[in-house]
Amino acid sequence: MGTLIEFIDVCYTYPNGNEALRDVNLKINLGESVAIMGENGAGKTTMAKLMLGLIRPTSGRVLVDGIDTRKTTTAKIARKIGYIFQNPLYQLFSDTVEKEVSLGPKASGMGEKAVSERVDSVLREMGLEHLRGLPPLSLSEGERKRVAIASVLSMDPLALIIDEPTLGQDEIERLRLMQILRGQLNKGKSVIIISHDVDFAYDVAERFIIMKSGRIIGDLTKRDLLEKRETLAEANLVMPQLLEIAEMMKRNGILRNNPVRELRELAEAIISSVRDGLR
Numbered sequence: 001m002g003t004l005i006e007f008i009d010v011c012y013t014y015p016n017g018n019e020a021l022r023d024v025n026l027k028i029n030l031g032e033s034v035a036i037m038g039e040n041g042a043g044k045t046t047m048a049k050l051m052l053g054l055i056r057p058t059s060g061r062v063l064v065d066g067i068d069t070r071k072t073t074t075a076k077i078a079r080k081i082g083y084i085f086q087n088p089l090y091q092l093f094s095d096t097v098e099k100e101v102s103l104g105p106k107a108s109g110m111g112e113k114a115v116s117e118r119v120d121s122v123l124r125e126m127g128l129e130h131l132r133g134l135p136p137l138s139l140s141e142g143e144r145k146r147v148a149i150a151s152v153l154s155m156d157p158l159a160l161i162i163d164e165p166t167l168g169q170d171e172i173e174r175l176r177l178m179q180i181l182r183g184q185l186n187k188g189k190s191v192i193i194i195s196h197d198v199d200f201a202y203d204v205a206e207r208f209i210i211m212k213s214g215r216i217i218g219d220l221t222k223r224d225l226l227e228k229r230e231t232l233a234e235a236n237l238v239m240p241q242l243l244e245i246a247e248m249m250k251r252n253g254i255l256r257n258n259p260v261r262e263l264r265e266l267a268e269a270i271i272s273s274v275r276d277g278l279r
Contacts, residue, residue, distance in 0.1 A: 004030045010060035020046040022214045035193045035201035038211035039236045053077040082152035084162040088144040098132040104155040126150045142173030159190035166197045202240035
């Protein structure tokens with residue numbers, strides 16, 4: 001896996017004097033699933049804007065697929081990095097779902113047949129075929145989120161950045177969204193989640209960038225989370241519920257000390273423990 005996004009000694013200060021990022025160094029590889037987490041004002045959204053080329057660093061460099069964002073256009077970066085807003089209303093403009101999803105491919109110069117094939121494929125993937133003729137603004141919150149994702153995926157980017165993915169989502173849409181993001185990872189794409197929802201992030205991401213006051217204070221794997229509990233606390237983040245439950249059961253002798261990373265593994269560990277107790 002090659003490096004897709006790289007921050008090199010990046011600082012960023014907004015025109016009003018607010019220093020949003022300080023001395024940030026980070027590499028995100030193609031195919032990685034990464035959660036960028038921290039409280040409001042930690043610098044998460046600023047990092048996303050820098051990745052997208054919407055702003056340029058005050059000092060340092062941001063590279064996307066090896067290209068300095070200072071030396072390319074936002075439009076070219078958008079072909080490599082797709083971004084989903086917290087509120088999908090900010091990026092839906094067309095009067096039908098089908099037209100919305102076709103905007104990007106048409107703008108990139110694809111032929112009519114290729115655009116039609118791309119739109120059909122993405123609508124199937126997102127479970128939106130039956131909604132293709134409807135206005136996006138008439139849809140539910142979860143459906144609008146999927147249309148926004150579809151409009152980005154129609155460009156076939158190398159990475160997807162999704163800001164607060166579970167905001168306003170019910171449990172069914174939350175699970176559907178999880179499956180969509182995992183599907184992108186299975187295709188070798190990168191997924192970058194910006195979220196306060198540690199449970200959703202834990203279900204999708206393998207790497208956790210913990211931020212506070214414009215700095216990265218932790219670059220953790222799933223296995224690191226329990227050992228670095230104080231890092232989460234410093235960023236005002238809680239431990240994922242799955243880990244808390246597993247640790248409680250281990251302390252009470254119900255589970256062995258094997259790591260539990262998914263709900264399925266927790267269920268299997270409980271079943272194994274019960275079987276051992278019955279022997």
